[in-house]
Amino acid sequence: MFSRLTVLAAAITPHDSGVRQMAALSARLAYVMMCLTLCWGVLTATGWVRRTTGRQALRSGHMVLATLTLAFGTLHAAAFTFLDEHFSVVQLIIPFVGPTRHAFGIIGLELMFAVAITVGMRKLMFYRNWLRIHQLAYPAVGLTVIHSWFGAAANGHLSLLWLAGLTLLVPTVTITILRFLPVETLARIGLVEAEPVGPTGPTDDPGGSARTQRINVSVDNQRCRRYGICQAEAPQVFQLTEDGRLHYERRPDPRDSAQARAAARACPTRAIELRENTR
Known part of the structure; x- marks a missing residue:
């Protein structure tokens, strides 16, 4: 050898x-x-x-x-x-x-x-x-x-x-x-903050969890730069069209609320605002 x-x-x-x-x-x-x-x-x-x-x-x-x-x-x-x-x-x-x-x-x-x-x-x-x-x-x-x-x-x-x-x-x-990893897992192990949905913090409604809570979505068009990160995080809520326009569900299904929160956290321009749907 x-x-x-x-x-x-x-x-x-x-x-x-x-x-x-x-x-x-x-x-x-x-x-x-x-x-x-x-x-x-x-x-x-x-x-x-x-x-x-x-x-x-x-x-x-x-x-x-x-x-x-x-x-x-x-x-x-x-x-x-x-x-x-x-x-x-x-x-x-x-x-x-x-x-x-x-x-x-x-x-x-x-x-x-x-x-x-x-x-x-x-x-x-x-x-x-x-x-x-x-x-x-x-x-x-x-x-x-x-x-x-x-x-x-x-x-x-x-x-x-x-x-x-x-x-x-x-x-x-x-x-x-x-x-x-799911956002809930990251929040549970302390790597991301469980941010409140609205300006007054999360609801105390015992009838729903933070994961399935009904929310309203709005996007500031002046801030949004159409990077598509929101669609990657929540494709059921946000969709970028071929011509570059952003379409989104204003009142998404409660099952998609966690993904919508992840999209709001990931948006680099902070263009996505989430509010509790009190109705």
Whole structure:
């Protein structure tokens, strides 16, 4: 085994060694940026950080991180074409032509590019279709993480990934899981405040719970910027039409009240107002 490793090490030329170092560095930077992009995107979509900075700053920060992820990921893939025994373009863009561990990275990076392309087509698509494509970023990150771990194991860098990779991956996975938990669960464990529905606080009516309480919904058109976050949180209450107009249920079904509250909390411009329906 030792003699085999010695032969393999001797077969690597100084040129290949430099290219491999560049590929490894770009891969690590892409991994870091990918985790930060996902975390920042979730924090932006949920509105959890809207109080510390403006919406435009949040959106710009997410786009910058995503662009850096794609740039470093592309650099990592392109580096393999400069090896003495280089990969062909076909091997770099078509999954499973080469080793399986590379296929995970190829699919993940291509999904990320698909998401990035559709960002510029937001106004040309129905919001729900656009949202489904945008959510492909979650499996793309998962596939890329698998590729990173397999690659680190194959290249003998697994110890580094255990230390640095887990440090970034654990909070990324945690924040993503929290993104999809029900609002009631988040309020119960103390991560979000159980905000009152109206200006005078929640009702003491014993006939209904906070989850099924009947509410009235109104939207300030001067504040609303049609980002579509409300529709993502409460699609039964808020709908963005193809021409960019927002339609919403003024008196939604009590079963949708929790989702309406989540939409009001997530709205970065605070355009949604909820009031108790006393009738």
